[in-house]
Amino acid sequence: MPMLKPGLLVTVSVHSLTEKGDGIATLEGRPLYIEGALPDEQVEIQLNLVKPNFCQGTLVRVLQPAAARREDFCPYTACGGCQLRVMSDEAQLDLKRRLLLDVLQARGLDCPVADTLGMSEPFHYRNKAQYAVQRGPNVGFYAKHSHQLVEVDECRVQAPVTTEVVQRIRAWMRSCAVPAYNEATHEGCIRHIMVRNGIHSGELMVVLVAAEAPSDEALAQLVAELESVTGLASLILNINVAVGNRVLGPENRLLWGKELIVDSLDGLEFAISPLSFYQVNPRQTEVLYREAMRLANLQGNEVVFDLYCGIGTISLFMARHAKQVIGIELVPEAIADARANAELNAIANIEFHQGAAEQLVPQLYAEGVTADVVVVDPPRKGCDAALLATLAEMQPERLVYVSCNPKTLARDLAWLCEHGFKLEQATPVDMFPHTMHVETVALLTRMQGK
Template sequence: MTSSHNSPCNRAHSPAQNRGRKQAKPAEACPHAARCGGCAYQGIAYKEQLDKKQEYEQKLLSSYGSVSRIIGMDKPYHYRNKVHAAFGRDRYNNIICGSYEESSHRIVDNTACLIEDTRAKAIIEVIRRLAGDFGLKIYDERNGTGLLRHVLIRTGHKSGQILVILVMASTFFPSKKNFIRELIRECPEITSVVININNRRTSMILGDRQYTEYGSGYIEDTLCGITYRISPKSFYQVNAVQTELLYTKAIEFARLTGSETVIDAYSGIGTIGMTVAGHVRKVISVETNTDAVKDARRNAKANNISNIDIYADDAGRFMRRMADNNETCDVIFMDPPRAGSDKVFLNSILKLMPSKVIYISCCPETLARDLAVLARRAYRVTAIQPVDMFPWTSGIETIVCLERR
C-alpha cells in the first residue's frame, strides 16, 4: 500500500537524531525538514539510507530467511504522484499551504519538496496566489469557518495527466467559473478539476460529495503495460517507477506457469491482479472500497482483461467462504494496509492453503507480526526482497514469498 508522507509506521524506526551522519549535498537539503518531519532521513546520503533500511529489515525479518539487498532508485527525487496541501493563514493573515508539522495540524508553508511531483507543487502555488487574487476565504480549522481547506493533486507518471481536487467546506464558491478558468489558463497542463465538499469538523481530507468542474473527473496512467483510471479517492501506488519493479519481482517470486487461479487481496483498483492476469488462468480480485472496485472493473474492461473476477467484499470472509465451499486457489497476492492483515484473513489463508502466498507489505513491523502466524507451521519463507518505494522517508516496501510446507 501507499506510504503516507508522515505515518506512525514510518516513525517507528526513524532515527531519533542524525547526529554524526554524513550530511546531504546542498542540492538534497530541504529547508522545511526540521518542521515537516515527513522525510526522516534528511541529511543522510542516499546510499546510507538504503544501508539503514537494510539493517532494519534484517533485524526484523532475518529469523524467517535471508533478506536480499534492498532495491533503491536511480533518481530518488520528486517521485510522489499524489501531492496534498492543507490551506490556512499565518499570524500575519498571509495564505499558507503545505504539509502538516509532525504530530500536529500546524501547516508547514513549504513551496518546494524533494519527494513531491514538481508540476503539482507549481500548480499549488498558482492556486495559493489565485485564492488571494479572488478573495477566496481560507478555511480556519479552529472555528470551522472559511471555504478552501485542501488541494489534492494526482499526476500520471507516463501519461503526464494531472487531476486537481479542490476541497471546499461548502458548495458556495464565489466566482468559481472564473477561478477555474484562470487556473486552467495559467496551468494548461491540468487535465481535470474536481470540487470535493468536506463540511465536517474532521481530519479527513476528502468529503463524501464531489463533482467534476473541468475535464473527465479522473486521470489515466500506465503501469506494467496496463492503463488505469485514477479517480480522486482511488488507491494507486505513489511511486510508479518502483511499483513496476515491485510487481515484476512479485510475479518472478510466484513462478507462475499459466494454469493457476490466483487471488488478489486488498486489490485497490486492481493493479496487481491485472498485471498478473496475463500470466495465469484466472484472477479473483477482492477489495472492500466500492469506489476502487468500480475503477477496477472499468480498468479490466478498458484493457480487455477477461480472466479477472472483481468482488466488493472483505477478503478474509470471502476466502473463508471459498474454503467452506471446497473451492481452491494456487497463489494469493496480498497487499494489506499499513496495519497489516487481521486474524480473519490470516486464518482464511490457513484454511484455504494455497501453494504460495506473495505478501507485499509497506510496514515491516506488521509484516513480521503476520509472518509469525503464517510461517509458524503451514508455510516457509523462501524469499524476502525490500524495495525502496519511499526515499528520504523511513518507509520500506517488502515482498515476501511463502511456500506451503
C-alpha cells in the same frame, strides 16, 4: 553532570534510530530522542523534555558526523515528511534492509534478504500532493505531530508542476478574496489543494477542497488561471463540510476538463478519480509488482487469489500470466474501480468480490474454490487470523506477501511457517525515499508433504 532539566546543553553519542527516524542516545540510563541525528554521530543537544523514563532534545550541532550524513536538501525542516533527508541514498537503502532483517530475526526467521530495490533518482517521485490551506492564504504541509502549517513553496519529492499549481491558486485566492477555511471557527472556504499527476500519461488533475463553493465568477477566474497549466486534464471542486481531519468530502463538481485522468503501470491503464486509491510512487510500484510477479512464477495455468486487492493493480498484473485471478477487497469504491480497470484493459479472466478477506476466503474455500498462488497485500495491521488459518488449510503452492509494515509481516510469516509454509526469501523495496517506510515482498512455499 548537572541535574537534567529543559534548556541544558549536553553532548551525547547516537546509537540507533526510532521507527519515526529520530536519533536515539542514552543519557543517565534513559533513552534520549533527537530529531535529525544519525547513528554513529556525536552531537550537542539542548534538552527540551525530561521525563523519568526518557528525554527529548533539539539538535544544536553535529560534533562528529556519521559517514552517512549529507547536506540537508530541504529548507522546510519543521515538515515531518522526509525523516531521512540528511542520510545518503545508499545508507537509506542499507538501513531499510537491516530494519527488515532485524524484525525477521527477532521472530526466529532465517531466509535470504535481498538488497533494497531503490530508485536511481529518488526525487519528484510522488504523483499525489495534498496541501493544507490556512489564513493568509498560506499553503503547505503540517508540522510533525501537529496542525501547525509549514508554508512550502517547493517540495523535492512532489512533481514540479505542483509548485506552479499552488502558486496560481494562492494568487487566485488573493485576487478574488476567497478566504481560507478556519479549523477553529469552521468559517471560510478553501481547505485543501490536491494535485494528482499521471507519471506516464502526463495528465494532471487539480482538486480544490472547499467547505462551501466560491462564487461562479470566482470559479470562472480559477478556470482561466489554471487552464494553461501544462498537462491539466481535470479541474474539480470537492465540497467537504465535515468537521475533522478528513481531506475530501463526498461531493465532486467538475469545473473543467474530464472527471478522470488515466495513468499506466507496465502497459496497463488505470483510471484515477479524486477518491481513487492509487500507489503514489508509480515507478517503484512497477518495481514492486514485477518482483511480486517474479516470486509468483506464474506459468499460465494457475488460479490466483489477490487479497486486499484495492483497485486491482496486482490482480491485473497477475491476470496476464494466469488462468484466472480472483480479487477480494473490503472497500466498495475500490472494487468498482477494479472492475472498471479490468474492462478498460480488456482483461476477462478476472473477477472481483467485495467484502472482508477473512470472511470471503473461508466461504470460497468451503465451496471448493482454491488457489494455486495467493497474493496478500494487507494494511499495516497485517492479515486477519481467520484468513491466515484458511490459507494454512488451503496450502497454496506459493504465497506472495506484500507488506507495508515489517513488524506485522514478520509476525504473520512466523505464524505461517509454523503451519505448513517455508519462507524462501524477502525483498525490501524503497517506495518512499527519505522516509523510514519499508515495503517488502516475501515468498512462502508449501512444505513438502503438506
